[in-house]
Amino acid sequence: MSNLITLEEAFQKLKLGKTVFIDTCFVFGRPELGYEGYLQEHIPSAVYFHLDKDLSGPILTHGGRHPIPSKEEFARKLGEAGIDNDTHVIVYDNEAGNVAARCWWLLKYFGHKHVQMLNRPLSHWKEAGYPITNEIPSPDVKKYIAIPNELLTVSMENVRTHLHDKGRVLIDARKKKVYTGEENTKYPKIGHIPGALNYFWEVVLSKEGVFQEGEQQLKTFQAIPKEKEIIVYCGAGVTACPNILALTEAGYENVKLYVGSWGDWTSYENNLTECGESSL
Template identity: 35%
Template structure:
C-alpha cells in the first residue's frame, strides 16, 4: 500500500502518485475579493480538482465575537467532504496560489476531523504550471461516500485557555501575521491593532523559500527550534488574524517533525472583539 502523504507533496510526487481515488481541492481565495477564488477555479485548475471556499466551506457562521473565520461545524464539514468523495482512506491534496496560505487551513481541518491522509501541494498552482503540467477547466462529478468525523479535540484551544495561560512559561503563543500588524501598525482587517500579550511573531511567509516552496525540514526545525528555545512543540499555541495563516505555521512545524502544537482558531479577530482582554503593541 502506498505510503500516505501527510504534510507536503511535491509536483512530481503528485503527478506520479495520484490515482483516481485521490481528491484534489483548489483552495484559492482573496481576502479583499472573496469571489476571486471561484472565478480563478473556473478559468483553470489542476485536473480533477474540486473547489472549496474559505468562507462558505472552511469556516462557520460569524457572530461578531468569534472571529472572522470561525471553525466550521465538524459534522457539516464532514458531510461536505463526503459529498465530494472523501472517505476514510482517501488521499487528499490541497493547493492554492499563495504559498499554501489557504490550503493549510484545509490540511488542518481534515486532521482535526481525524483524517491524516492530507497534504498541501508544495509551491501550489505556480509550481504545477511552471513544471509544464496541464491545467483543466472540466468540473469533476465525484461519487459521494461516507466521511465520519473523529474529532481531535486536543488540537485547538479557545480564548479562555489563552487568557488563563498568558503568564504560563509552558505555553508559547506564536502569531503568524506580518510583523507590522503584530506590532499594531497598518491594521486594516481588524478593528483593533496589536497582539496577545506575551506572543512572539513568526510571519508565515518566512516558512517559504525564494521559489515559493516550503523550506527544507532541517531549516524549519532549526528556525522553529530557536523560537521554542529547545522546548516541546506541544507548548506552542499558533494564532494569526483569523485562524487561517496560523495553520501554515502548524504545517511547517509538522513538516519539520515538530508535532503537537495547537491552534487558537479565533485568533486576533476574536481576541480583540472583547475589550476586557488585554492587548499589547510594539515588538
C-alpha cells in the first residue's frame, strides 16, 4: 500500500464508511486558526488533531518544540477518534504534506500499518467538488495499542556521536536561506548541523501543490545513495516529515527523524553549527 492516496481514491473510501479521516490543518504562528477552519468545513466524518495539543508532547528545556507525545496519551487520542490498530486512516492538511506528514509519521512510529496521506491539500478536495461539512463527528471509542518503533528516530546524542559517519546522510528540510545562515530565526544559533544537505520540504510537491509520486521523488533525491542511513531534521520536527514520506515513497528504507531537530540541537551550547552549503 502506498503512503499516498488520491482524491478519488479517498472519496471512494469515504463512501464505504470504514476509514477514519484526520484533519490536521494548522497555521504556524496562529495555532488556533486550523481548528477554527475545521469547525467551519472539513471532509465528512473527519476528526481533528492539533499539532501542538495532539501531535506533540510537553515542551521541556531540551527536545525541541514538538516532542513525541507519550504512547499512552497518543493511544488514548487515537482510540477516542475511533481508531484501533486495524483501522484504515487517511490524514490531510491545508498544504498537502506539512502537518499531515507529521501525523502520518507518528502513526507509523506508534505501530500503525494502515495510514495514508491525501496527496493534495483540502482546498483541492473542495475545488474538485467533493463533499465538505461542518458537522462534528462522534466516533465510537476504540482501543489502540501503541508500540513505539525506536528505529524510526534518533536522539541528539546519536546525531552528535555520528556527525562525520560516512554511512549516514543528514538532511535539513528548512528553506535554503535559513539553512545557510543568511536568514536568522528565533533559535539561538544560525546555519545548520555540520555536514547536513539542504532539501527544503516543498521540493516534494509539484508546482500545483500535489505531493509527487515515488518516481519523481527518486529524481529529487537521486544524489543520495539508497544504502545510506538518512537522518532528516527541520526546525521543530514537523516539516522534516514530508521529506521522510517522500524518501519512503522513493524506495529509501533506512530513513529516520531527528525529532528535536534544530531547536533541540541549538539548545546545547557546545553543539557545533556551520553556515553556507554542504555536499556529499
